[in-house]
Amino acid sequence: MPRVPEVTPENASPEQRRIIDTITRTPRGGLRGPFKVMLHSPKLADAVQNLGTFIRFGNSLKPRTSALVGMIVGRHVGAAIPFVGNAEIARQQGLGEELIQALKERRRPRFASPEDEAVYDLVTELQQNHQVSDVTFDKVVKALGIPATCELVGVAGYYTMVGLFLKTFQIQPPEGVANPFAG
Numbered sequence: 001m002p003r004v005p006e007v008t009p010e011n012a013s014p015e016q017r018r019i020i021d022t023i024t025r026t027p028r029g030g031l032r033g034p035f036k037v038m039l040h041s042p043k044l045a046d047a048v049q050n051l052g053t054f055i056r057f058g059n060s061l062k063p064r065t066s067a068l069v070g071m072i073v074g075r076h077v078g079a080a081i082p083f084v085g086n087a088e089i090a091r092q093q094g095l096g097e098e099l100i101q102a103l104k105e106r107r108r109p110r111f112a113s114p115e116d117e118a119v120y121d122l123v124t125e126l127q128q129n130h131q132v133s134d135v136t137f138d139k140v141v142k143a144l145g146i147p148a149t150c151e152l153v154g155v156a157g158y159y160t161m162v163g164l165f166l167k168t169f170q171i172q173p174p175e176g177v178a179n180p181f182a183g
Contacts, residue, residue, distance in 0.1 A: 002171050007039035015042045023049050027057045030172065033081050034165045048161070059151045061144075064093035068116060069123050069155045071103050076127040079163035080179040081171070087180075104180050115143040123156050154183040 007016055009031070016039045020031055026049070037047040059066065062099075067089035074083030087100050095116075102109035111117040118139040125132045141149050173179055 001039050003169050004037055004040060006036035008036070009132050013042070014038065014182055016045075019046045019049065022046070026053045028053075033107070034162055034169070034171060037135035037169045037171060038165065043062065051158060052162075055155050058094045059155065060148050061151055061155065062093070062096055063089055064116070065144075066155055067093060068095065069152065070118055070159050072120060072123045073127060073156055073159035073163055073180075075103050075106065076124075077160065077167060078181055079166045080173050080177075080181055081166055082163055082178055083180060084173055114139075117153065122152065126153070126156055127160070 005011075007020075009017065009020055012020055018040060019042055020035075023035060024030055035045055035049065036159055050136060056066070061069075067086040070082045070086030071090060074080070074086065083104070090100055091097070096112075099109040099111070109120070111120065118136065121136045122132055122140045137149075140152065144152060
């Protein structure tokens with residue numbers, strides 16, 4: 001149960017309703033995750049949903065790369081929603097159950113590609129050390145290029161913000177979706 005009441009279309013102010021309508025027109029398709037609580041600050045919710053639309057649906061990264069980032073960050077902060085949602089995308093993109101399970105258990109996965117490994121190293125270093133080594137940075141830039149490296153860091157930052165919001169307000173996965181970190 002979230003720490004504050006959820007904003008719904010039924011109890012939303014006109015400004016909140018406008019943002020809900022915007023969110024439902026994005027590929028998200030509906031109001032979920034942190035937005036039901038974030039809407040208590042409509043300007044924040046609007047800014048985050050705009051950023052999130054780019055991060056989730058408009059960046060230049062491969063879907064598998066964005067999914068890998070979402071799972072790494074979700075696991076690091078213990079936020080089930082980004083982990084579970086991105087694990088489904090990862091499966092569709094061929095990342096495999098072994099990799100997903102390793103991330104869930106906080107183990108270093110075996111990687112099928114040097115690009116995936118470089119992404120893992122960068123995001124893991126950011127989450128654990130709040131900085132990135134020159135070696136890791138150079139590997140990622142070589143694999144992705146500078147513009148995509150910028151977007152990669154942006155994706156990691158977005159999922160970190162979302163994860164911290166979910167944890168602070170104790171927002172759980174929707175009914176019927178198991179929390180992979182419970183128990």
